[in-house]
Amino acid sequence: MELPSKLIEAAVDQMSSLPGVGRKTALRLVLNMLGRSEEQVEAFSEAFLHMKRGIHACNQCHNLTEMEVCSICLDPARQGNLVCIVEDIRDLLALEATGQYRGKYHVLGGVISPMDGIGPNDLNIASLAVRLETLTGSSDKVEVIFALPATMEGETTAFYIFRKLAPLAVEVTAIARGLAVGEDLQHADEATLVQSLRQRLPYTS
């Protein structure tokens, strides 16, 4: 598609660099932007600039924050000796949305996958080890919860971290895997059923 202006073309290029946005959609969004007042567009682009400049990773858990340390890490009501390990921020947000977890987090920033060029050193694993070492010095019972994806890469990452933590006096658990709530047995895939059978629980009414 030939665009009438280099300026529009540049804006479309930028917009379509976003994941899931094709050139057609990008053009629609850019034209919408063009129809707005200058103040509106300024507010729009400034919001992104401010966000970029003001947000960084929490120096404890790598959650996103405007401060040095995020609000979860600072919250005195949360258990500091309970650390849930997640792949990325979206997983943290999903767990937070349940409102049921009262411990803290550690965001890895990915999972190990040589295929995708991601090794242990590309993840926040070293900082986790340091953090846990400090914790075990000050708290008598530290628990690490793996809440990683149920994929080969997720398992591999958990295994690698588990080995790294072996010298430390931490209890390691993993979130349960099995049937989705409200799911019929007959619609579950075989791997899930096998896992559910293997990890069956004492029945409580």
Next chain:
Amino acid sequence: MVLEHLHLHHFKNHTGSDLTFGMQVNCLLGDNGSGKTNVLDAVHYLCHTKSYFNPIDAQNIAHDEAHMLIQGAFTRNDQKERVSCAVERGVKKVFRRNDKAYDRLADHIGRFPAVMIAPADSVLIQEGSEVRRRWIDSVISQFDREYLTQLLAYNKALNQRNILLRFFAENRRWDSEALEPWDAQLVPLASSIRRKRAEFVERFSPAFEETYREITNGAEAVCIRYLTKVSEDNDEFQRQLTEAQGDDRQLRRTTVGIHKDELSLELGAYPLKRFGSQGQQKSFLIALRLTQLAYIEQATGVKPILLLDDIFDKIDDKRVQALMTWVAKGDFGQVFITDTDLQRIPSMFRNIGADVRVFEVERGEVMQHEFEADAVKPGPTTLEP
């Protein structure tokens, strides 16, 4: 299981073919290049999700066309089943069962079993061990769903481990700790795959020997042996992996594991490849495929479709006649046969008496022939092979 109807659209040289098959024997007759083998391959496609001859989907689309479609109407366990495969250039193929697209092609494997006997089977003898591993994997996957899942997982973990080894070599570093989690994935998978392969060969080989004897009138002893270096013991296999790290590092890939297994094909305790005559090798392959068919039937309760491509290339007329007599007895369920001779196979069945449909194929066009009804003897035959 039977295939009742087949629709081909831009598949290889078929612009648009609609075929309605008989329950027992279907003959596809025509010159080389007429498209008769493509009909067999289309059946193979629907059953195995891919071509027997060319694994690259886009290359099976007719020249100058953008897409192809194969549709089949099966009856399996008294249920009507529709299976279709659509391929468009540059797009992932879509495989459907009863109009519902599969998320993973592997879920289709084993549901609609078919066995092809074709001249190209000789690669099983002539080529490297990878071809034989692919054969054993495809047979076990037909009746053991877990096996296929484990194999795919093994291959993925192996690939990740190999990429890591290459990364180490390219960056002149070594980190055996980073290999450990991949070993932890490989060990239990290799152990299960190894056990299943060994069990399979142990049951398969005697049945195969017997089939070979029947085909050749007990000429010589044959056997298939499973050779693996992978230990039965998980801890021991882990030790093998650790010990091989030096080799792995040098060769930049994982040097031990079930991806190095071999199937030894033997004729009177000698390697078939070097010591078997052409005739012996051909009989070996036919016996292998027929045993495979019987094995899958026994394991699944579903009679696989038998696809016989250019069978006269393999064995002489007399043996074909004996085979066809078996076919007519109904031992094999539904059969599809190709031949270049318009008379040979139909006349054989005239002697045996069977439900036969004849199709003549010319330049991708298929015409159904009336099989002379008066030539067919009514009722089951008592002829022995």
